[in-house]
Amino acid sequence: MRTIKRDAPILLEVNNLSTDFLVAGQEPAHALVDINFRLREGEVLGIVGESGCGKTTLMLSLMRLLPANGRITSGQINFMNNDLLDLSEREMGDVRWKNIAMIFQGAMNALNPVHTVGRQIAEAIIQHNYITDKKAVTDRVVELLELVGIGAERKDQYPHQYSGGMRQRAMIAMALACNPQVVIADEPTTALDVMIQAQILELLGTLRDKLGLSILFVTHDLGVVAEMCDTVLVMYGGVTAEYANVDTIFNAPQHPYTQELLRAFPDLTKPMEKLISIPGYPPRLNALPAGCRFAPRCPHAFGRCHVEAPPLHGVQDRHFASCHLVEPESNISPETPEFPGKSNEL
Amino acid sequence: MSEQQPIIELKNLRKLFPVNKTSLWEQEEKFVHAVDDVSFVLHPGEVLALVGESGCGKSTLALTLMNLETPTEGQIFFEGRDVTHLSGKPLQEMRRHIQMVFQDPYESLNPTMTIGDIVAEPLVVHRLEPNKQARQDRVVRALEDAGLKPASNFMHRYPHELSGGQRQRVVIAGALVLEPKVLLADEPVSMLDVSIRAEILNLLASLRETRGISVLFITHDLGTVAYFADRIAVMYLGRIVEMGGTLSVLERPLHPYTKALLSVMPVPNPRLRRERIILQGETPNPIDLPSGCRFHPRCPIAQPHCQQTDPAWREIEPAHWAACLEV
Amino acid sequence: MSDTAVSTTSIRGFWRSFRRSRMGLIGLFMFLVVVLMAVFAPAIAPYDPKEVVRVTIDDIYAAPSAEHWLGTDDAGRDVLSNFIYGSRVSLIVGFFASFISIFIGSFVGIVAGFYGGRAENILMRFTDIMLVIPDLPLAVVIVALTKPSLWNIIFVIGALGWTGSARLVRSQTLAVKQRKFVLRARSIGAGNMHIIRYHILPMVLPLIVVNTVLVISLAILNESTLSFLGLSDPTALSWGQMLNFAFTRGAMSARAWWALVMPGLGIVWAVLACTLLGQGLEQVLNPRLETHHLAVGVQMVDRGAEVQA
Numbered sequence: 018m019r020t021i022k023r024d025a026p027i028l029l030e031v032n033n034l035s036t037d038f039l040v041a042g043q044e045p046a047h048a049l050v051d052i053n054f055r056l057r058e059g060e061v062l063g064i065v066g067e068s069g070c071g072k073t074t075l076m077l078s079l080m081r082l083l084p085a086n087g088r089i090t091s092g093q094i095n096f097m098n099n100d101l102l103d104l105s106e107r108e109m110g111d112v113r114w115k116n117i118a119m120i121f122q123g124a125m126n127a128l129n130p131v132h133t134v135g136r137q138i139a140e141a142i143i144q145h146n147y148i149t150d151k152k153a154v155t156d157r158v159v160e161l162l163e164l165v166g167i168g169a170e171r172k173d174q175y176p177h178q179y180s181g182g183m184r185q186r187a188m189i190a191m192a193l194a195c196n197p198q199v200v201i202a203d204e205p206t207t208a209l210d211v212m213i214q215a216q217i218l219e220l221l222g223t224l225r226d227k228l229g230l231s232i233l234f235v236t237h238d239l240g241v242v243a244e245m246c247d248t249v250l251v252m253y254g255g256v257t258a259e260y261a262n263v264d265t266i267f268n269a270p271q272h273p274y275t276q277e278l279l280r281a282f283p284d285l286t287k288p289m290e291k292l293i294s295i296p297g298y299p300p301r302l303n304a305l306p307a308g309c310r311f312a313p314r315c316p317h318a319f320g321r322c323h324v325e326a327p328p329l330h331g332v333q334d335r336h337f338a339s340c341h342l343v344e345p346e347s348n349i350s351p352e353t354p355e356f357p358g359k360s361n362e363l
Numbered sequence: 364m365s366e367q368q369p370i371i372e373l374k375n376l377r378k379l380f381p382v383n384k385t386s387l388w389e390q391e392e393k394f395v396h397a398v399d400d401v402s403f404v405l406h407p408g409e410v411l412a413l414v415g416e417s418g419c420g421k422s423t424l425a426l427t428l429m430n431l432e433t434p435t436e437g438q439i440f441f442e443g444r445d446v447t448h449l450s451g452k453p454l455q456e457m458r459r460h461i462q463m464v465f466q467d468p469y470e471s472l473n474p475t476m477t478i479g480d481i482v483a484e485p486l487v488v489h490r491l492e493p494n495k496q497a498r499q500d501r502v503v504r505a506l507e508d509a510g511l512k513p514a515s516n517f518m519h520r521y522p523h524e525l526s527g528g529q530r531q532r533v534v535i536a537g538a539l540v541l542e543p544k545v546l547l548a549d550e551p552v553s554m555l556d557v558s559i560r561a562e563i564l565n566l567l568a569s570l571r572e573t574r575g576i577s578v579l580f581i582t583h584d585l586g587t588v589a590y591f592a593d594r595i596a597v598m599y600l601g602r603i604v605e606m607g608g609t610l611s612v613l614e615r616p617l618h619p620y621t622k623a624l625l626s627v628m629p630v631p632n633p634r635l636r637r638e639r640i641i642l643q644g645e646t647p648n649p650i651d652l653p654s655g656c657r658f659h660p661r662c663p664i665a666q667p668h669c670q671q672t673d674p675a676w677r678e679i680e681p682a683h684w685a686a687c688l689e690v
Numbered sequence: 691m692s693d694t695a696v697s698t699t700s701i702r703g704f705w706r707s708f709r710r711s712r713m714g715l716i717g718l719f720m721f722l723v724v725v726l727m728a729v730f731a732p733a734i735a736p737y738d739p740k741e742v743v744r745v746t747i748d749d750i751y752a753a754p755s756a757e758h759w760l761g762t763d764d765a766g767r768d769v770l771s772n773f774i775y776g777s778r779v780s781l782i783v784g785f786f787a788s789f790i791s792i793f794i795g796s797f798v799g800i801v802a803g804f805y806g807g808r809a810e811n812i813l814m815r816f817t818d819i820m821l822v823i824p825d826l827p828l829a830v831v832i833v834a835l836t837k838p839s840l841w842n843i844i845f846v847i848g849a850l851g852w853t854g855s856a857r858l859v860r861s862q863t864l865a866v867k868q869r870k871f872v873l874r875a876r877s878i879g880a881g882n883m884h885i886i887r888y889h890i891l892p893m894v895l896p897l898i899v900v901n902t903v904l905v906i907s908l909a910i911l912n913e914s915t916l917s918f919l920g921l922s923d924p925t926a927l928s929w930g931q932m933l934n935f936a937f938t939r940g941a942m943s944a945r946a947w948w949a950l951v952m953p954g955l956g957i958v959w960a961v962l963a964c965t966l967l968g969q970g971l972e973q974v975l976n977p978r979l980e981t982h983h984l985a986v987g988v989q990m991v992d993r994g995a996e997v998q999a
Contacts, residue, residue: 067556210416215627240629288589294562458879470870475892485878
């Protein structure tokens with residue numbers, strides 16, 4: 018298994034981030050509650066959850082691109098020792114593409130159909146780097162396209178002349194235009210075929226190694242997480258269910274949701290085993306259960322789960338789960354959470 | 364099982380779509396080879412999985428089976444009867460027995476109709492059960508068989524009030540109400556949340572047990588197939604390249620395309636990060652097909668003769684077929 | 691998407707979203723005023739315009755007074771009463787002509803959009819031809835050649851005003867036809883008629899409703915124009931006819947502004963009412979108009995006192 022350098026510095030540190038959605042005439046909906054994680058240089062952090070678990074809200078909060086009724090109500094987003102939430106909109110605009118770039122799910126919608134791909138990448142370079150020398154810009158566009166495996170001769174083509182996989186590559190090239198340190202990849206392979214998905218995952222892996230990129234990989238596909246990620250944050254109903262390194266999540270999960278999710282996920286290496294589904298449906302934001310948000314679907318729920326939301330307990334060093342059942346094993350007080358990023362090796 | 368009369372049999376089915384590439388000087392007739400010489404049988408109570416990437420022709424094949432597209436060549440048999448060119452009443456009659464479950468439960472339900480009306484619609488279309496009470500009873504039975512219990516909770520609601528999994532159950536109920544013999548399920552779980560998928564798959568599997576329905580399961584995801592298909596057919600560029608029992612295809616894949624596809628399926632276990640065979644490039648355009656074996660330009664084990672000879676369909680192990688010169 | 695689905699499937703939900711559109715509410719109010727005026731004309735109007743009046747020279751273009759709040763016209767009739775009764779013709783023409791337009795337009799649009807192929811080609815080319823022929827001169831010619839009765843006018847306005855609706859309905863039909871539930875209906879074995887009735891029509895209907903309201907305003911305007919040009923049923927008093935009479939019978943030289951302003955105001959009022967109401971309905975019924983806004987920078991971060999704590 019790949020290991021991250023011992024002294025890799027922490028790039029992004031999110032502390033107790035909470036986001037509400039204001040609803041006219043009602044209590045605000047708590048879309049995110051106390052999210053904590055750390056992202057080191059060269060680390061791939063998988064953010065996993067089902068629809069409505071808050072993973073998209075988390076991404077948008079990090080980028081400060083929430084819809085008009087979204088409010089970040091508490092917490093810090095420290096990026097290289099600056100709290101992004103303290104920045105002015107203008108400074109944030111600079112951070113957005115130069116330091117933290119985003120790859121979207123639907124590449125067709127994110128590319129403008131009336132401009133050539135090369136021109137769209139050039140625009141990203143010019144806007145954020147203030148380069149005006151035409152030759153330098155063209156060289157950079159070619160360099161970026163080659164980096165993602167697109168021949169330079171295709172820079173003057175339009176998005177509709179690209180296949181789905183090529184478009185996603187072009188999106189990645191665009192995200193890399195300003196040499197960001199962190200790339201947020203929001204379901205980058207969801208609409209793609211498995212073979213193209215494998216190509217894109219391989220490309221992201223190569224880019225991480227080559228450029229030292231840190232990647233926040235948002236997905237619902239546990240298989241992709243197992244292949245790509247170093248650490249995993251499992252979200253459910255806007256809260257952290259479990260946070261640990263990838264091996265622990267898959268082989269020694271503590272939160273019942275993680276356990277059930279793994280049992281519900283088809284595994285090619287174990288055919289003919291019966292799939293177990295989790296009864297019920299993920300909670301809707303406007304109807305969150307009291308107490309633990311997973312309790313109504315949890316096979317191990319007991320009285321306390323329905324009234325009291327469990328805090329994030331440290332199960333072990335570098336392993337966190339928010340479940341009343343893991344509390345007795347806690348050896349780290351919840352007030353001073355020790356996050357995986359702080360240890361030497363993952 | 365094989366002595367039984369198959370419920371569906373395809374013989375050399377071919378579906379070409381003409382493309383107009385007319386220039387001012389020359390008019391060249393070209394075709395998209397969506398489905399090209401496909402034959403297989405589906406037995407009663409069997410689950411056959413049709414696996415392939417987008418553009419391999421699996422959805423066209425389903426539409427052709429439903430008689431929503433007319434085949435260019437070949438024959439379709441339903442319970443031994445040639446139904447390829449049926450029309451009018453006999454076609455209506457035949458359609459009752461083959462029902463389809465679509466990929467997108469958000470799109471395949473009319474948002475202006477109630478759940479009860481949606482499930483009753485097939486009965487209205489086929490003028491079955493003119494008695495209101497009897498119709499109602501059948502709708503209730505279909506909804507409850509699809510796991511929406513009690514049905515009275517759902518009858519008067521609209522699709523947008525239901526979750527994705529519940530909507531897919533409504534689609535299934537709408538198919539079950541006609542008591543079909545075959546279900547064509549086109550990627551029925553790919554739009555659903557992981558925790559819900561298993562329950563829809565298990566529902567489809569249980570329908571086979573309780574009602575003896577055969578399922579043709581069309582998907583790109585070998586992972587979900589592994590759980591309940593009896594046999595797997597792998598399609599590439601309009602053709603079936605490998606077909607066999609689920610376990611033998613998964614454990615001893617013969618065709619290099621199947622091998623590559625299996626190797627890149629993400630496995631939810633980080634300790635099993637395997638050597639992946641990543642095919643470069645993308646599936647070629649089905650208009651200008653490669654010569655010889657259609658897979659040779661991307662095949663990791665291609666030999667010179669693959670460029671000339673179109674491989675024949677051979678039974679390599681008992682009941683395990685493949686079309687490749689190198690196996 | 692799901693929000694708009696709520697609004698189109700239940701009347702209460704529809705009203706809830708419609709209430710949010712201030713323009714729509716104003717339009718609805720203005721529209722109701724005209725309708726009530728037309729319905730209760732005999733009760734509201736102080737005089738009956740058809741009544742034979744004995745006129746003296748002082749009654750012609752008499753200025754507003756306690757007896758005649760808005761003065762009298764060239765024949766000594768009460769302008770206010772004429773105005774109130776005139777709304778009836780405008781509304782009758784507006785409603786019936788727009789129903790004809792919408793009926794033809796929806797039929798052509800749905801047939802062209804749903805069946806495609808040659809039917810679509812022929813119908814849409816015909817629509818295009820109708821679209822480029824200027825309505826008004828054609829209407830003038832037809833009305834002039836036939837007897838300018840109320841029903842002739844309704845028919846002419848209706849028969850010329852459907853092109854816009856046909857194009858709109860066609861494009862919506864094309865969009866709905868692509869949706870998966872239509873494919874699902876086909877796979878059940880449903881025929882074209884069933885699909886149009888159960889799936890296409892209900893999805894196109896909101897658009898048709900919006901369009902009807904907008905076409906009403908066009909029809910009212912067209913009727914007024916024709917009447918103003920003197921091509922109206924002489925027995926049916928309408929706002930356009932009032933304008934025509936005032937214009938051709940010396941209201942200008944008599945400085946009788948009241949004879950011109952009131953019918954003009956009525957036309958503007960009715961047209962504006964329909965336009966606003968149509969826009970309000972469109973915001974509710976047409977999902978494509980929904981816009982999403984991003985919060986602006988700093989206001990998005992609202993950490994309150996928790997940071998210091």
